[in-house]
Amino acid sequence: MKISREELETLKLNEETIELAAYLIKVNGYVILEGVLPQEKVNELRKAFTDCMDWFIDKHGKEIYENKKGFNEGTNHLGIFLPFAAPFNDSLVIEHPFALAIIDRLLGKDYSVTLFSSNTSLPGGKKPQPVHPDYGARFGDLCKVALPITDLVFNIPLVDVHDGNGPMEIWPGGTHLLPDNYYGPNGPNPEDLAPHMQSMKVHMPAGSILIRDVRMWHRGTPNRSDEIRPNLALIYSAFNRDNSVQIPQETYDKLSDRAKHLFRWQKIGYPAIEPTHE
Numbered sequence: 001m002k003i004s005r006e007e008l009e010t011l012k013l014n015e016e017t018i019e020l021a022a023y024l025i026k027v028n029g030y031v032i033l034e035g036v037l038p039q040e041k042v043n044e045l046r047k048a049f050t051d052c053m054d055w056f057i058d059k060h061g062k063e064i065y066e067n068k069k070g071f072n073e074g075t076n077h078l079g080i081f082l083p084f085a086a087p088f089n090d091s092l093v094i095e096h097p098f099a100l101a102i103i104d105r106l107l108g109k110d111y112s113v114t115l116f117s118s119n120t121s122l123p124g125g126k127k128p129q130p131v132h133p134d135y136g137a138r139f140g141d142l143c144k145v146a147l148p149i150t151d152l153v154f155n156i157p158l159v160d161v162h163d164g165n166g167p168m169e170i171w172p173g174g175t176h177l178l179p180d181n182y183y184g185p186n187g188p189n190p191e192d193l194a195p196h197m198q199s200m201k202v203h204m205p206a207g208s209i210l211i212r213d214v215r216m217w218h219r220g221t222p223n224r225s226d227e228i229r230p231n232l233a234l235i236y237s238a239f240n241r242d243n244s245v246q247i248p249q250e251t252y253d254k255l256s257d258r259a260k261h262l263f264r265w266q267k268i269g270y271p272a273i274e275p276t277h278e
């Protein structure tokens with residue numbers, strides 16, 4: 001979706017925009033708000049992220065990376081938890097007014113953040129990831145009806161994403177609306193069905209906001225460029241209370257009331273982590 005100049009300047013979405021975005025997520029599984037972060041903010045985030053990735057590869061992956069085997073069985077896709085510190089915990093990342101207006105419409109007001117991370121397609125990937133939803137079945141084999149939307153991934157790409165640099169591929173329109181047991185090990189295998197279904201590669205400008213139901217099938221694809229293609233990745237959850245995010249007390253104390261509420265289940269009073277593998 002394109003956002004109007006007035007909405008960008010006031011950082012407030014019109015009612016029609018919120019309604020359309022919420023319906024698109026309900027029906028299609030995702031929405032993209034194109035290029036909504038200011039360029040300077042994207043540059044700052046990209047620089048800090050690139051430093052984190054360089055540090056991580058230097059510390060944990062130089063051998064894997066340099067012997068060309070590649071991370072994660074050759075996909076060269078890497079999930080890295082980020083430190084809860086500037087610039088990653090900027091209010092335009094953790095509580096972007098556009099995202100919250102849309103998520104409020106879908107999850108009510110009491111949801112929280114349960115993931116503070118990133119997904120990067122590194123250059124040199126040899127194959128795509130398997131097609132997958134991000135969460136499995138909530139109730140194992142027991143629940144044979146579709147459940148409401150409860151968990152939304154929020155992605156911000158830090159570079160323009162196009163066919164050449166490992167765009168995410170998605171299967172929208174229905175794969176988030178399946179009976180709960182379909183997401184479990186005894187449900188249909190997305191890898192078997194996906195080749196017979198419609199998919200699309202998600203092209204979007206740097207600083208866009210992608211909000212997607214965690215259940216929508218997707219996969220990372222190989223990055224054929226020579227630069228990393230990072231996506232910041234947060235999850236907003238209505239009921240989950242996963243708490244892996246470490247937040248120093250003084251950082252937490254400086255957050256807005258809304259951000260405090262969003263991170264209330266997390267490890268408050270713990271040092272910010274070094275970048276670590278998901």
Ligand SMILES: O=C(O)CCC(=O)C(=O)O
Nearest residue numbers: 119167168219220221231
């Ligand atoms: O390419 C991406 O950013 C998506 C990767 C992804 O969904 C995953 O690693 O689960």
